[in-house]
Amino acid sequence: MTDPNKVIINVALFGMTQSGKSSAGNILLGSTDFHSSFAPCSVTTCCSLGRSCHLHSFMRRGGREVTLQVQVLDTPGYPHSTLSKKHVKQEVKEALAHHFGQEGLHLALLVQRADVPFCGQEVTDPVQMIQELLGHAWMNYTAILFTHAEKIEEAGFTEDKYVHEASDTLITLLNSIQHKYIFQYKKGKSLNEQRMKILERIMEFIKKNCYQVLTFK
Numbered sequence: 001m002t003d004p005n006k007v008i009i010n011v012a013l014f015g016m017t018q019s020g021k022s023s024a025g026n027i028l029l030g031s032t033d034f035h036s037s038f039a040p041c042s043v044t045t046c047c048s049l050g051r052s053c054h055l056h057s058f059m060r061r062g063g064r065e066v067t068l069q070v071q072v073l074d075t076p077g078y079p080h081s082t083l084s085k086k087h088v089k090q091e092v093k094e095a096l097a098h099h100f101g102q103e104g105l106h107l108a109l110l111v112q113r114a115d116v117p118f119c120g121q122e123v124t125d126p127v128q129m130i131q132e133l134l135g136h137a138w139m140n141y142t143a144i145l146f147t148h149a150e151k152i153e154e155a156g157f158t159e160d161k162y163v164h165e166a167s168d169t170l171i172t173l174l175n176s177i178q179h180k181y182i183f184q185y186k187k188g189k190s191l192n193e194q195r196m197k198i199l200e201r202i203m204e205f206i207k208k209n210c211y212q213v214l215t216f217k
Contacts, residue, residue: 006054006067009206010100010213012092014126015111017042017077020147024111024184025050025072027195028202034074041081047095048074059203070199073099078126089129096133097216104213106206108134108142114162114183115151118170127173134214141214143180143205144173145198150187159183180205 011028013021022036022044033050035043050072058068075092076083083091096105108130112118131138152162163174163181174181182201184194 004062005064006069007059007061008069008071008103009106009202010071010073010103011107011109011202012073012096012100012105013075013109013111014092014130015077016079016122016126017081019077019111019113020184021077021111022074024109024145024147024198025074027184027191028052028070028072028198030192030195033072042077042083044074044076045080045083046076047091049095049099050074055199058199068199068203071099078129079122085125089132092129093133093216100213101216104215105134105141106209106211106213107202108138109202110142110144112144112146114146114149117167118173119167124169137214139176139178140209140212142177143182143202144177146181146183149183149185152183153185153187 013025015021018038020036022034025034026032026036029050029052031050031052034048052070052072055068055070057065059066073095075095076088078088079085080088110126110130112123116123130142134141149159152159157165163171166174182198184198186194
């Protein structure tokens with residue numbers, strides 16, 4: 001029986017190699033479930049699911065305090081340094097069906113380094129995979145997480161200025177997904193602060209989409 005005082009949200013991470021997907025997943029979970037390290041090649045080679053502890057009294061819904069649990073699917077970088085695009089796409093497709101086939105996916109997070117220009121074929125490859133796997137309604141279930149956001153701060157950019165001066169490719173994508181984006185800062189913020197801010201934004205997106213989910217066969 002479903003607990004009315006508990007909400008489980010399902011999130012899948014997409015992005016290029018070394019974009020910070022696994023690290024972002026660990027922040028969302030408040031753990032170190034996913035292996036994350038700097039390397040000159042792709043680190044993640046297969047999909048894996050992580051579950052957070054219960055976050056009691058995270059929000060209020062219908063006048064009641066609600067406990068939140070987050071389930072995060074980490075995926076290999078796309079393009080990958082050793083795996084073919086076809087292999088990665090099939091791996092992710094099967095993982096989505098296995099983990100979120102019936103429960104459904106609330107949000108696909110495209111993880112993109114804020115200090116890397118969003119242009120060229122490589123940066124659009126993960127977007128194309130999201131479109132293919134999520135189908136025609138992909139834009140309602142997709143948001144961007146900009147990692148290394150402290151780098152733009154150091155360069156004198158505000159978030160608004162960064163988005164305003166972004167490439168045409170990024171602006172077009174942001175328009176498609178109704179400007180659903182989050183900046184992740186590491187410098188000067190505790191992991192818990194980062195986590196709460198990102199989760200609050202994610203919940204805003206999910207509420208705006210009326211808690212709808214995408215299911216997979």
